[in-house]
Amino acid sequence: MVFSKKQHTDKSFDAELDGLRARLLTLGGKVESEIAAGVKALIERDSKLAEDVIGADREVNRMEVEIDETCRRLLALRQPAASDLRFITTALKIVVDLERIGDLAVNVAERAIDLNQSPPLRPVHDLLKLAELCQKQVRAALDSFVDADAVKAELAIKDDALVDALYHTLFNELLGLMLEDSKNIRRATSLMFVAKHLERLADHATNVAEMVIFMVKGTDVRHPHSRGLA
Amino acid sequence: MMTETKFVTTMPPVRRAQHTTHEPATARTQAALPETEEPALPATVQAVQQKIEVQKLQAWFRNVHALRDVSLSVPKNTVLAIIGPSGCGKSTFVRCINRMHELVPGARQSGRILVDGKDLHARGVDPVDLRRRVGMVFQRPNPFPTLSIYDNVIAGLKLNGIGGNHQEIAERSLRQAALWDEVKDRLQSSALSLSGGQQQRLCIARALAVGPDVLLMDEPASALDPIATAKIEELIHELRQHLTIVIVTHNLQQAARVADSTAFFYMGELIEHGATEQIFTNPREPRTEDYVTGKFG
Numbered sequence: 001m002v003f004s005k006k007q008h009t010d011k012s013f014d015a016e017l018d019g020l021r022a023r024l025l026t027l028g029g030k031v032e033s034e035i036a037a038g039v040k041a042l043i044e045r046d047s048k049l050a051e052d053v054i055g056a057d058r059e060v061n062r063m064e065v066e067i068d069e070t071c072r073r074l075l076a077l078r079q080p081a082a083s084d085l086r087f088i089t090t091a092l093k094i095v096v097d098l099e100r101i102g103d104l105a106v107n108v109a110e111r112a113i114d115l116n117q118s119p120p121l122r123p124v125h126d127l128l129k130l131a132e133l134c135q136k137q138v139r140a141a142l143d144s145f146v147d148a149d150a151v152k153a154e155l156a157i158k159d160d161a162l163v164d165a166l167y168h169t170l171f172n173e174l175l176g177l178m179l180e181d182s183k184n185i186r187r188a189t190s191l192m193f194v195a196k197h198l199e200r201l202a203d204h205a206t207n208v209a210e211m212v213i214f215m216v217k218g219t220d221v222r223h224p225h226s227r228g229l230a
Numbered sequence: 231m232m233t234e235t236k237f238v239t240t241m242p243p244v245r246r247a248q249h250t251t252h253e254p255a256t257a258r259t260q261a262a263l264p265e266t267e268e269p270a271l272p273a274t275v276q277a278v279q280q281k282i283e284v285q286k287l288q289a290w291f292r293n294v295h296a297l298r299d300v301s302l303s304v305p306k307n308t309v310l311a312i313i314g315p316s317g318c319g320k321s322t323f324v325r326c327i328n329r330m331h332e333l334v335p336g337a338r339q340s341g342r343i344l345v346d347g348k349d350l351h352a353r354g355v356d357p358v359d360l361r362r363r364v365g366m367v368f369q370r371p372n373p374f375p376t377l378s379i380y381d382n383v384i385a386g387l388k389l390n391g392i393g394g395n396h397q398e399i400a401e402r403s404l405r406q407a408a409l410w411d412e413v414k415d416r417l418q419s420s421a422l423s424l425s426g427g428q429q430q431r432l433c434i435a436r437a438l439a440v441g442p443d444v445l446l447m448d449e450p451a452s453a454l455d456p457i458a459t460a461k462i463e464e465l466i467h468e469l470r471q472h473l474t475i476v477i478v479t480h481n482l483q484q485a486a487r488v489a490d491s492t493a494f495f496y497m498g499e500l501i502e503h504g505a506t507e508q509i510f511t512n513p514r515e516p517r518t519e520d521y522v523t524g525k526f527g
Contacts, residue, residue, distance in 0.1 A: 006520055006525045007525060008523065008524050008525050009524050009525060009526055010524060013524065079482075079483055080523070081482065081486075081510045081511070081522040081523055082510060082511060082512065082513050082518075082519050082522050082523050083519060083523060084523045085510070085511060086511065086512070218511065218512030
C-alpha cells in the first residue's frame with residue numbers, strides 16, 4: 001500500500017491532478033450546500049430557497065461532465081499508474097455519487113415546495129436529526145477524500161448504520177401519524193420521501209468513502225459478502 | 231540438482247486470448263484479480279514449473295557492484311518484464327541468464343541461476359549450447375549485414391553445426407517471427423534491405439531458428455516506431471505459448487501490455503517483483519510507486 005505525496009518529475013502532471021482534485025472539492029462543497037439549503041427550505045418552509053437549490057443543480061451537472069472529461073483526458077494522455085491511476089478512477093466514480101447527492105438534495109427541495117402548499121404537520125424532530133447526520137456523513141466522506149485518509153473514510157462508512165437506524169425510526173413515526181389521522185397521509189408520505197432521499201444520499205456518501213479507501217490502500221472494500229470476503 | 235517442479239506461490243502461467251495488437255487488460259485481470267491484500271499471489275499454493283530460478287545473484291564490473299542479491303523465479307511460458315532507470319542492472323541481469331555477463335573483461339558474479347532446475351555454471355554446461363537454448367534479442371537490430379535474409383535466419387544453425395532441413399526451419403522461424411509473408415519472395419535479398427522493424431523480427435527469427443526455450447529481449451522495441459513495436463508485442467504474446475520470455479524495457483506501458491509479471495530494479499537491487507497488474511495498480515514499495523508514477527529525480 002502506497003499513497004505517495006511526492007511530486008511528479010513532470011510538474012505539469014501534478015498541476016493537472018491538483019486541478020482535478022480542486023474541481024472535485026468544489027463540486028463536493030456545492031452538493032453539501034445544496035443539502036443544507038434543501039433541508040433548510042423544508043424546515044423553514046422557504047419555497048424561494050428550495051427554488052434556488054433546484055436552480056443550483058445545473059452547475060453541479062455541468063461540473064460532473066467537465067470532471068469526467070478531465071479524467072478521460074488524463075487517462076489518455078498521461079497513462080497514469082499506481083496511486084495516480086487509483087486517484088483518477090476514483091474521481092470518475094465519486095463524481096457520479098456527488099452528482100447523485102445533488103439530485104437527491106433537489107428532490108428534497110421539490111418535496112419542500114410541495115409541503116409548503118399545505119399547513120405544517122406536527123414537527124418531526126428526527127427528520128432534522130437525520131438531515132444533520134446525513135450532512136455530517138457527506139462532509140466526512142469528502143474530508144477523507146481531501147486528506148486521502150482511509151481511517152476517516154472508514155468512520156464515514158460506520159456512520160451509515162446510524163443513518164439507517166434513524167431512518168427506520170422516522171419511518172415508523174410517520175406511519176404512526178398516518179394511522180392517527182388519514183388527513184396526515186399526503187404530508188406524511190411526502191416527509192417519508194424526504195427521509196428516504198436523505199437516507200439514500202448518505203448511501204452515496206458511503207460509496208464515496210469506500211472509493212477513498214480503494215484510492216488510498218488499493219483494496220476494494222465493497223460488497224464483501226457478495227465476493228465471499230466476509 | 232533441483233527438481234523441475236517446485237511448490238511456489240508466484241503467478242501460474244496464464245493463457246491469454248489472441249488479439250491483433252495489444253490485448254485488452256481484462257484477460258490478465260481475470261488471471262490476477264487482486265481480491266485480497268496480496269494480489270500477486272493466488273489464493274491457493276499451486277505447483278508451478280519454474281523455467282528460470284535466480285538465487286542471490288550478485289554481479290560486478292571490476293569495482294562496480296551491478297547486481298545485489300537478486301532472487302526471483304520465472305514460471306514456464308510466462309513473460310517477465312524488467313523495468314528500472316538506466317544503470318539499475320536490468321541488462322546485466324538478463325546477460326547473466328545466458329552467461330554473456332562473464333564475457334566482459336573484469337566481470338564477476340556470485341549466486342546461482344537455474345534453467346529447468348539446472349545450474350548454469352554446473353560442470354558440463356557448455357555456454358555455447360546454453361546460448362542456443364537461451365536466445366537473446368538486442369536493442370538495435372543487428373542482422374549480419376553481408377548475409378541475405380535467408381542466411382541470417384540459418385546463421386545460428388550453421389555456426390552450431392545443427393543439421394536438419396534448413397529451409398523448413400527458416401520458414402518456420404520467419405513465420406513464428408511474423409515476418410514470412412513480408413520476405414518470402416525475397417529471401418536472397420540483403421538483410422539490410424529490410425526496415426528497422428523487419429530487421430528486428432529477422433533477429434528474432436534468427437534467435438528462434440536454433441530452437442531456444444527461453445528468449446531474453448533487451449529493449450527490443452526501443453528503436454522501432456509504434457507499428458513495428460505493436461508487431462513485436464503481438465509476437466511476444468504468440469511466442470509465450472512456446473517460450474519463456476524475459477524482456478528489459480524502458481517503456482512502462484510496454485511492460486504493462488506484454489508481461490505477466492514485472493520486476494523493478496533500482497541501483498542493482500530488485501525492489502519489487504509481482505504480477506504486472508499489481509505493480510502498475512498497487513505497488514507495495516514506495517520506490518516502485520514513485521517510478522511507475524513518474525516521480526523520480
